Structures are given as C-alpha cells and as structure tokens.
Amino acid sequence: MDLIYKHEKKLFGWMLAISLLIWLGLIVGTVGVALVYLLLFFVAYCFAQSALISYLKGTAVKITWQQFPDLKERIDQSCQRLGLEHVPDAYLLQMGGVFNAFATRFLGTNFIVLYSDVVDALEAKPDAINFYIGHELGHIKRNHLRWAALLMPASIIPLLGAAYARAREYTCDRHGFHACDDLKSAQLGLAALAAGGKRWRQMNVAHYSAQAEESSGFWMSFHELVSDYPWLVKRMAVMRALAQGTEVRQPGRSKLAYVLALFIPRMGVGGAGALISVVAVAGVLAAVAIPAYQDYTAKARLAQAVAVGRAASAKVEGYFYANGSGPTTLEQAGFALNDPGHAIQEVRVDPGNGVVRVVLADATLRGKAIAFTPHLDENKKVAWHCGSEDIAPQLLPPGCRGD
Template sequence: MNLVYKNEKTLFGIMLAVSLLIWALLVVGTVGMALLWGLLFFISYCFAQSALVSYLRGTAVQITAAQFPDLHQRIEACCQRLGLEQAPEAYLLQMGGVFNAFATRFLGRHFIVLYSDVVDALEERPDAINFYIGHEIGHIRQHHLRWSALLAPAAWLPLLGPAYARAREYTCDRHGFHACDDLKSAQVGLAALAAGGKRWRQLSVGQYTAQAQQSGGFWMSFHELVGDYPWLVKRMAVVRALAQGNEVTQPGRHGLAYLLALCVPRLGVGGAGSVLGVIALVGVLAAVAIPVYQDYLVKARMAQAINVGHEATAAVERYFYANGRGPATLEAAGYAMDDPNHAVQDISVDPGNGMVRVYPSDLNYRGKAIAFTPRVDENKRVVWQCAGGDIPARVLPPECHN
C-alpha cells in the first residue's frame, strides 16, 4: 500500500516552487531585510517551541520502557513497521477530555504526544491506539515538520495551503492504518474521535461513512476548502475502504465554493507557533509593503511637483520667445503657482540661465530641488532637461533621471 496520499507530492512541488519564488522576491525586494525577519522569526519560534517542550517535560508523563511500557512498546513497534529508524520522544498528556495527539519538532528532535483520554477510551481496543501513534509518525516520516518553515509563504495562500494541509492528513491516516495489526482498528480510532470515549462502541461505521455524501453541498465544500482537515466522515470513508482493499471516491465539491474559498487565506492553523508565524509573515510582508507604499506616495507627490515645474517652464519659455531673454522672476513671466495638493514648497527661476528650480514639500527632501535646465537647439527652440540632483531617481519619473 502506498503510504503517501495521491495528491501530496504534487501539492508539495507546487508549494515549494511558490515558496521559493516568494522568498526570493522578499529577499530582493527588501534588500536582504527578509533575512533579518527570518532570523527574528526563528528566534521567536525557538522560544515558542521551547515553551511547549518545557511544558511537556514539566507536566506530561514521558513514555519509556519503565513508564507505561505497553505504550512504549507500541511506539517502538509502529516506528519499526513504518520505517522510522529513531523513535521520537513520547509523552502522555491529560487534556481535560480532548481526544487527539500531535507531533512537534524542536532543534532537530522529534516529539509525539498522546492525549490520555483517547488512550483510556481505547483501553479495550489498544490496537486502535496504533492509529494515533502511526498518524503522528507519518508527520515525522514525511518531514512535514521539517519543511513547514520553508513552505510558510505558500502555506497562507487560499486553496493551495489548505489543500496541502489536508493531503498531509490523508497521508498520515494511511500511516496510522498501516501501523494497526487489525485492519478495522483505524476505524475504531476515528470512531472515538467522532463519538467520544463511550459511544464509539455503538457507532455504525457504515452509517457514519454515508454522511460523507452530504459533504458536496456549497457550505460544507467551502468550509472544507478553507480548513486544514478533511471532514472526519471522509477520513472514515478512506480507512474503511482501505480495510476492504479499495480506494474510495469522495463526493465532488460545489464549484462556486472554490470561488469563495479563493478569497480566504489559510489562517486555520493553530498553536503558538502558528501565531508567531502569522506575526513573522506579516512583518516580512510589511517590510516589503511599507517601503513600496511610501515610495508610491512620494512618487505621486513628485509627479505633482514636476507638473508644477512644467507649468513654470512653459511660462519662462513663452517669455523667452517674446523677449529673447529669460525673465528676472516667475512673476515677470506671468506665472502664478497653481498647486492645490501642496506638493511644492517653493519654486524659482535663475535670471542668468533661465533654470527653473522646484523644491518639493516632502519632508524627506526639503531643501533639495528638481532642476529644469533650458537650452536652445539648432532650430532655435527651447528644450528643457530635468534632473533630480540629490533626490533619488527611484521616486522621480524617467524624464528626470538624467
């Protein structure tokens, strides 16, 4: 049996290509500032993960050969069956009735955590606990945790990020299924997630699986498309089909749900690390967006200042044609500044050579001038040359880059 869900490798390739492109654009666009943000994110991530690992080691019960040897033996056996050479550090954690398990990684070391309620609920079917163990080993074996930082930019994209997250869950369910000795144990494990610690015994897997046929409607399609997990009824349908030696065909999703989901970025991941990831990603994007937006505003005001300069040069040019010389002042040329946006602090003309100087009102460039220098060509026509002087060319239009 192939332990990797059919779409995961394709989605991983797309995620990797998109993420590398975004990282490259961020590094180039921020002139390397994205690397600093990446370092800050890594430091924040280390603090968050160290808090989690410290909490586990200080609160949860470590599963060892001496402490809960039955669970330790199951973890070792699952690792061997799934081809994981080094068993992760494992803990049992009481979570107030929550049924789950998770894997995490800190400084190259892997951890898996089993919630005590799900272990207690499956005491009479301990092979079903292998499903949870195998599922988390799947995350480790497929390097989902190792690749998460590199894939972070694409992970927040609509449709793509959630699709890859759901594909990973299907892959890990296959690992959990393969870790069980009894082919029906994976169904028991999912039944406990669905019905709880007691009622799972009475759950009809067939009827529960039939609920998957309702998942093709608009709203169920939409909420699955923006979520990190497939509907549990669909996961049950998959492991039930695997137990029968088949591959299930899931109901199609509503087409319009894709359009709406395309407008929703992936924000459904949880935990402190994810919050820090959002903060770091927003910070990196801000490092690009804020300077770009500021440049946009400056460019717009510079364009307004240059338009004012064009009106002044036109007045000087008319005066030259009429009098054969430049004006002593702009007022003498009949020019009155029209600057409703207050883009210009001052404007003047040099009576000696006719040069018009425009002083932008932007605080960053106070005292610096855009110079319009006239010359007379072979046809006795006045030609103007614009230059920004000490003002950066990136905020000036191409005509003033000389």
C-alpha cells in the first residue's frame, strides 16, 4: 500500500514552484528588504511557538517509559513501522473533552501531542490509538512541518492551498492505518472522532461511510473546497476500502462550488490558517470600518453642534428684534448651553457683529468652530449663514457647508 495520497506529490510540486517564484519576486522586487521582514516574522513565530511548547512542557504529561509506558511502547513501535528514525517527544494533554491530536515542531525538534479524552475513549481498543499516533507521525515522516514556512505564499491560494492540506490529511490517515495491527482499528479511531467517547462503540461505520454519497451537493462541496480537512465521512470511506484491500471512488463535487471557491483564499479549520485568515479579514474590515465609524461619530457630533448653534443664534435674533441691537453675551440673550454629551467646548457671540461661534470639544475636532453669521435678507429680516473654515465641508450637515 502506498502511504502517500495520490495527489499529494503533484500538489506539493505546484505549491513549491509557486512559492519559490513568489519569494523570489518579493526579494528582488523589494531589493532584499523582504528578508528583513522575514527575519522579523521568524522571531515573532519563535516567540509564539515557544509559548505553545512551554505550555506543553509545563502542563501536559511527557510520555516516557516511566510515564504511561504503554503509550510510549506504541509510539516507538509506530515509529519503527513507519520507518521514522528519530522518535519525537510525545505529550498527553487534557483538553476538556476535545477529540484530536497534533504534531508540531520547534527549533528542529518534533513533538506529537495526544489528547487524553481520545486515549480514554479507546481504552478497550488500544490498537485504534495507533491510528492517532501514526497519523501525527505521518506529518513528521512527510516533513509537512518542515516545509510549511517555505510553502506559505502558495498556501493561501484559493483551491490549491486547501487541496494540498486535505491531501496531507489523507496521507497521514494512511500512515495511521499502517501503524495499526488490526485493519479495522483505523475505522474505530475515526468512529470515536465522529460519535464521541462512548457512542462510537454503537456506531455502524458502514452506514456512516455511506454518508459520503451526500457530499456532492453545492454547499458541502464548497465548504470542503475551502477547508483544510476532508469530510470525516470520506476519510472513513477510505479507511474501510483500505481494510478491504481496495481504493474508494469518492463522489464528485459541484462544478459551481469550484467557481465560487476560486474567490475564497484558504481559510483552514481550527488551525493557524484560520487564525491568520480571520486576522487578515479583520484587518481589512477595520481599515474600512474604523474610518467610516470615525466619520459617522464626527458627523453626529457636528449635527449636535449645529443644533446648539441654531438655538443660540435664535436667541440672539430674538434679542435683536426686542432691543434693536445684539447682546453682549449669550447669557444676556437668554441662552443656556444644554450639552449632556459634552460635544461643545464653548459657545460665544461676538457683540460687534453678532456672529455666534460653536467651538467643538471632540478629540478629533477640538478647538475647531462652526460660525453662524447674521445678515439681512431682501425682506430686511435677519438670516443666518452657517459654515466653517476649519472643518471639511463633507462632514458638516446639509445647509451648513458654506454654499
């Protein structure tokens, strides 16, 4: 049995070629400046990865001949069966009911981490634990962790990056299958992933793998095409076929789903790919949303300031009609500032020309003013011109833009 999934090598070749071209373009195009950013990225990665490794060493239980010798024996035997010369450091971690395992690498040292709930769930079928161990060893055997940084530029390309990630999972499932003594043990391991720590014992794996026939529709096709992981029902179908000495023919995917997936960068599921994509999307949204929100709040405060200015100018106008001259202060005109939102720093009237100025207190507009200038219209009535020399016209409410 070939332990490498049929499409992995071809996809790896495409990923490598594209990534090398992108790296070369970045280095040449930036006259080497990209290398400085790569160094900074590597330093940041080391700090982040060191946090994970430190957490493992400080929290998880290291699997040794003194701690869980049964698991240590399985790990060593699996390494031997898969032709892995160096046995990675292994840890058992309690994750509050999460069923998974993972492999990682830090400064040249490989690690595998088994989740205690998986090990406990399969206590009655310990050979199925070999599937989990073998799957993670497959990542190390195939150097998936070592190549990850070099392949990073191509990994976000729609369809390609996710396809390669799924191919790696199929490859590692084959390694897990090969690590088992019983050909059916891999199916039991996947059953525990699907149904949980107890119910997997009652699960009909044949009926479960038959669910793969339902995965050809548009939505299931699309979400698999943008995911790092194949549907679990498909992985089960593959394991069942391998146990029977055959290869499964998976159902086709919706062609329309391929078209839509072309516009979706690789998102990943539950890993660094997802986190990076979420951060990137959040950054794009923030770049658009934050200025828009700032404009919105500025316009709201300006509208409030204009309302205050109109109220003050109305008092000045009333005083003028009553007394034949403008007031010396707004208090004299009977105006009292009502500003519960503290948007206004000061409202004052110029006794010489009757101009009312509203000075703003907002952090982005502090000290800037809106002026209400009185003049007589054709009917000899007082009219007010609202405008500002300090504030961009597009931020001011209609009717107060100096036009």
